[in-house]
Amino acid sequence: MKFNKVLENVTTYEAGKPIELVVREYGIDPKDIIKLASNENPYGTSPKVAQKIQELSKNMFIYPDDSMFELKESLASKFDVNESNVIIGSGSDQILEFCVHAKCNENSKMLMSKTTFAMYEIYGKQTGCQILKTQDDEHNLEQFSAMYKEHGADIIFLCLPNNPLGECLDKEDVYKFLETVDENTLVVVDGAYQEYASFKDENKKIDAKDLISKFPNAIYLGTFSKAYALGGMRVGYGVANEEIIKTLYKLRAPFNITTLSLAAAIEALKDEEFVQSCIALNFEEMKRYEDYAKQKGFDYIDSYTNFITLKFGDMYSSKEIATQLLKRGVIVRDLTGYGVNAIRITIGSQSQNTKVFSILDEVLEENK
Numbered sequence: 001m002k003f004n005k006v007l008e009n010v011t012t013y014e015a016g017k018p019i020e021l022v023v024r025e026y027g028i029d030p031k032d033i034i035k036l037a038s039n040e041n042p043y044g045t046s047p048k049v050a051q052k053i054q055e056l057s058k059n060m061f062i063y064p065d066d067s068m069f070e071l072k073e074s075l076a077s078k079f080d081v082n083e084s085n086v087i088i089g090s091g092s093d094q095i096l097e098f099c100v101h102a103k104c105n106e107n108s109k110m111l112m113s114k115t116t117f118a119m120y121e122i123y124g125k126q127t128g129c130q131i132l133k134t135q136d137d138e139h140n141l142e143q144f145s146a147m148y149k150e151h152g153a154d155i156i157f158l159c160l161p162n163n164p165l166g167e168c169l170d171k172e173d174v175y176k177f178l179e180t181v182d183e184n185t186l187v188v189v190d191g192a193y194q195e196y197a198s199f200k201d202e203n204k205k206i207d208a209k210d211l212i213s214k215f216p217n218a219i220y221l222g223t224f225s226k227a228y229a230l231g232g233m234r235v236g237y238g239v240a241n242e243e244i245i246k247t248l249y250k251l252r253a254p255f256n257i258t259t260l261s262l263a264a265a266i267e268a269l270k271d272e273e274f275v276q277s278c279i280a281l282n283f284e285e286m287k288r289y290e291d292y293a294k295q296k297g298f299d300y301i302d303s304y305t306n307f308i309t310l311k312f313g314d315m316y317s318s319k320e321i322a323t324q325l326l327k328r329g330v331i332v333r334d335l336t337g338y339g340v341n342a343i344r345i346t347i348g349s350q351s352q353n354t355k356v357f358s359i360l361d362e363v364l365e366e367n368k
């Protein structure tokens with residue numbers, strides 16, 4: 001059958017392996033599996049959210065409120081913007097998709113960092129647009145500037161902090177770059193891990209309201225999947241000026257969020273204390289990974305997220321290490337497919353991390 005020709009260049013996104021697969025393939029008991037491959041919050045959902053979901057479970061036959069009024073209002077108040085500045089998506093992934101489809105066709109250009117969130121490129125290729133990438137693995141604004149000057153772009157992605165590497169640009173430098181960007185170029189600031197970055201270092205914090213008032217061509221994206229511990233609920237959002245939001249709305253199907261997801265997100269926003277305590281624990285535990293890497297003599301990237309990227313240089317093959325960890329029930333992300341000999345590990349809970357270190361000890365020993 002003949003399909004849309006642009007799809008010939010599209011690769012399918014490979015999500016972090018689910019627990020179910022490891023059970024099936026390696027016969028490991030689910031309770032012995034440690035899943036640290038998708039940057040979920042290891043402390044689980046806030047108990048207040050879980051209770052709300054139980055209460056609502058009898059309402060599932062009714063369509064959700066398509067205006068999403070309450071969630072938009074909560075987000076508008078969190079960011080001190082108007083509801084007309086907010087759009088909700090099935091994960092921030094869906095907002096990314098809207099942004100790309102709002103800006104790109106086969107004559108367009110998209111600019112991004114070399115090693116960044118894979119979905120930018122996938123959505124781009126769906127439109128047949130040209131994908132431009134800077135040269136370094138980590139975000140490098142001088143390279144962004146040079147490429148922008150040379151080629152221009154219809155849409156630019158800045159992942160702040162960056163997945164899968166964990167680095168984060170300073171706000172000041174980002175703003176200096178944005179001042180040089182044309183008003184017709186949409187700049188997507190992907191803040192999926194902003195809660196972590198701004199906790200660790202004030203200089204990394206991007207305030208959505210400040211961003212969109214200074215740069216009307218920018219959109220800020222956030223998600224409930226990471227710090228807010230709702231990966232299974234699929235809720236994300238975009239904050240931008242009204243013109244951008246209205247345009248993105250044209251791409252949205254009705255009821256794109258479920259009743260339970262909406263309620264979970266609203267409830268999660270009421271329990272900031274839970275989120276902040278998870279973030280604090282995250283950085284305490286991350287320190288253990290840094291010490292571990294130093295002790296074993298390999299490199300890591302200073303991370304502003306809830307994961308850490310361990311670079312093996314010529315000491316080990318990341319693919320081999322990831323496979324052997326998997327056989328022992330530890331799911332991590334191998335970055336070989338991104339052209340980097342590294343693994344990305346989500347920072348787990350204290351007991352998970354302790355187990356990871358002892359299993360990694362064995363695996364590294366065998367690969368010496």
Ligand SMILES: *Cc1c(COP(=O)(O)O)cnc(C)c1O
Nearest residue numbers: 091092093117163192223225236
């Ligand atoms: C996880 C993630 C997202 C979106 O996740 P959703 O679950 O779709 O909200 C977007 N960008 C980056 C960089 C991410 O890591």
